[in-house]
Amino acid sequence: METILTISNLNKIFNKRVHAVKNVSFEIYKGNVYGILGPNGSGKSTTLGIVLNVVNKTSGDYKWFNGNLPTHDALKKVGAIIERPNFYPYMTAEENLKLVCKIKEIPYSKVNEKLDLVGLIDRKDSKFRTFSLGMKQRLAIASALLNDPEILILDEPTNGLDPQGIRQIRDLIKLIASQGTTILLASHLLDEVEKVCSHVVVLRYGEMLYHGSVDGMLSNEGFFELKSDNNTHLKETLLNHPSIDSIKEEEEDKLFVYLKDSLEANELNKYLFEKGIILQHLVKRKNSLEEQFLQLTNKN
Structure with a gap:
């Protein structure tokens, strides 16, 4: 299987005393949906930040696509949402995505394609400020997909959403995965991981407790x-x-x-x-x- 991301003995220490990520190692293979599962403060977001090159590691290593590309070039094949959706409130959904296309040198033809994928094509002329939180999150996913990434990274994708919004995001993740995009999401919600992920990494206080398939984790003796x-x-x-x-x-x-x-x-x-x-x-x-x-x- 093609390896998308390899993490080896990764460590992150903040202020010389907070060991946020402790010797974490795992691999992500193409075509699967991975969940990093753990309570708040377990090191999920820090791990994602390191591999996205926005947080400096203390030690260890990671490499994208078997190390065949420099990190800067490899990240062009990655789509990610690690913060709250941030678009211009008085611009429409279409205008916001076109701006992203302009910045990233992506053809405008991708805008309608991705709006349709996330179920917002009928609202493409609506201003961002009129969107519900769930719609804003789906627009953010559309934005992250404009470059047709090989892997989509989501940090707590359903956080703060109502039950309908949660279901829409979960269904969307399944749809994106079914089209061949590898997905890595961080979550503290067990239900979310169980319903959408094929593989799971369990963290506690920065330490990895389990890495493998969700079915494997469940296939205990009962x-x-x-x-x-x-x-x-x-x-x-x-x-x-x-x-x-x-x-x-x-x-x-x-x-x-x-x-x-x-x-x-x-x-x-x-x-x-x-x-x-x-x-x-x-x-x-x-x-x-x-x-x-x-x-x-x-x-x-």
Whole structure:
């Protein structure tokens, strides 16, 4: 797969004491949607700022497109929104984008193409100041796409939007990705990453806790919901099974059984039946991204 961005042992220390990015390394491959996930202050925006050449790194390295281009030239193939959309309020959407085209020496023909892509072609003659926050964000995305970038970088793209605006941005990200553009977005919203990203980098206090596919993060052993007419005996029997890690007693007299090794529902049911236990309830569930994220970030 073609490598878009390689980050190697990246560090950023502010004022000789705040270690904002700690030895972070990961790669971004063409055609995927990557999320940098972490709470506020985890180093997401600093990492993006470094690779976009607006924040100086302390140590480590990064290279665009296998290092085949100088950073200045490589960034011409990158579209990015890392701050609030900033256009002239008394100019129309079309006029604002034409100004960007003029500055970046991009053909004006791209303006309508990108306005149509982000669903604003019908509002191209409307002044920017009349736009909702969600429309302003979509116009910013259109602006970042004018040069047909190979990768689009978005920092908290749905921040401050209402539910309708959030859905529009998420649908737009999926549409852009489906057309072959690689996307890297930073977010503190688990739901956002789970719904739009194929890969995720989890940061906490500048340290990388996980890097890989979203499915890979979710493909843990999961847990079972169980119930019988004698949960005390059920619990004692379960604790003797080698694949079971822990058991919690939850609502409605159910046992939540967490695994340390792979175990299928039919295997567990057979094991309990052979021990003389008939189950009233048996459901296997997968941990949500939220549960996985909390497990990662709560570790010391």
